[in-house]
Amino acid sequence: MQIRARMSMSADGYVTTPNGWPALTADPAFTSGESHGIREFLEGCEAALMGRTTFEPALANNRWPWPDLDVFVLGSHRPDGTPDHVITDSDPVRLLEKLRSANRGGDVHLIGGPQTIGTFHALGALDTLELVLLPMLFGGGMQLTPMLSPDTGLTFRRERALPGGSVEIVYSCRGSRAELPGKPASQR
Ligand SMILES: NC(=O)c1ccc[n+]([C@@H]2O[C@H](COP(=O)([O-])OP(=O)(O)OC[C@H]3O[C@@H](n4cnc5c(N)ncnc54)[C@H](OP(=O)(O)O)[C@@H]3O)[C@@H](O)[C@H]2O)c1
Structure with a gap:
């Protein structure tokens, strides 16, 4: 099981639009149906992992x-309307154990956001960081750092041009044991 973070990012390094939507949603190629390589990426995945902030808007979608x-x-809590099959936990170590014990050999798509990555x-559980670099500049928004430590070691693995003008770049990540971002242990 590999844990593979995949994030869309503007060419000036923002993973959200200035008003907080995932970078991808601002790309005209996205609204006209371009998949940005997600179908191929998901072929090897059996699970999706994300933070509550990224998860919650999905509950209002017409389509799961x-x-x-x-x-x-x-x-820290199970949002109202969360389907029964979704596993939630406030402790990342416990959630990782649940993820591993449920695993049937496929990979995990770590959707985000930056705090959860x-x-x-x-x-020490992040295996790859996969970026989809969009041909757009935002001038503002959320960056991966500092929630993902700037000390994270990246080793280039591969790249490919995607239809619609984006580029996918895949890095493997050096394992690390740093301070958890976000919450002090006493509040988890
Ligand atoms: N560009 C992309 O591909 C992409 C993909 C996904 C998301 N996004 C964007 O990313 C933004 C959200 O990112 P984010 O970093 O603010 O939020 P996030 O990682 O989605 O969720 C943060 C929440 O996860 C929980 N959490 C994270 N780390 C924790 C820890 N160490 N211990 C306990 N709980 C922890 C906390 O939930 P509680 O508050 O409940 O305790 C925290 O508030 C959104 O604007 C979204 O649009 C972009």
Whole structure:
């Protein structure tokens, strides 16, 4: 089982638009149906992992975004309307254990956001960081750092041009055991 974070990012380094939506949603190629390589990426995945902030908007979608994946959410509470099959936990170590014990050999799509990616990296559990660099500049928004430590070691693995003008870049991550971002242990 590999834990693979995948994030869309503007060419000036923002993973959200200035008003907080995932970078991808601002790309005209996204609204016209371009998948940005997600279908191929998901072929090897059996689970989706994310933070509560990233998860919650999905509850208002007409269509469940992860029909073929087991879903794991890190957060202090279980948001109203969360389907029964979704596994939530407030403790990242415990959630990682649940993820591993449910695993049938497939990979885990770590959806984000930056705080949750930083959390699993700090636990030494982040295997790859995959970026989809969009041909757009935002001028503002959320960055991966400092929630993901700037000390994270990245080793280039591969890249490919995607239809619609984006570029996918895959790095493997050096394991690390740093401070968990976000919450002091006493509040988890
Ligand atoms: N560009 C992309 O591909 C992409 C992908 C996904 C998300 N995003 C964007 O990312 C933004 C959200 O990112 P984010 O970093 O603010 O939030 P996030 O990682 O989605 O969720 C943060 C929440 O997860 C829980 N959490 C994270 N680390 C924890 C830890 N160490 N211990 C306990 N709980 C922990 C906490 O939940 P509680 O508050 O319940 O305790 C925390 O508030 C959104 O604007 C979204 O649009 C972009």
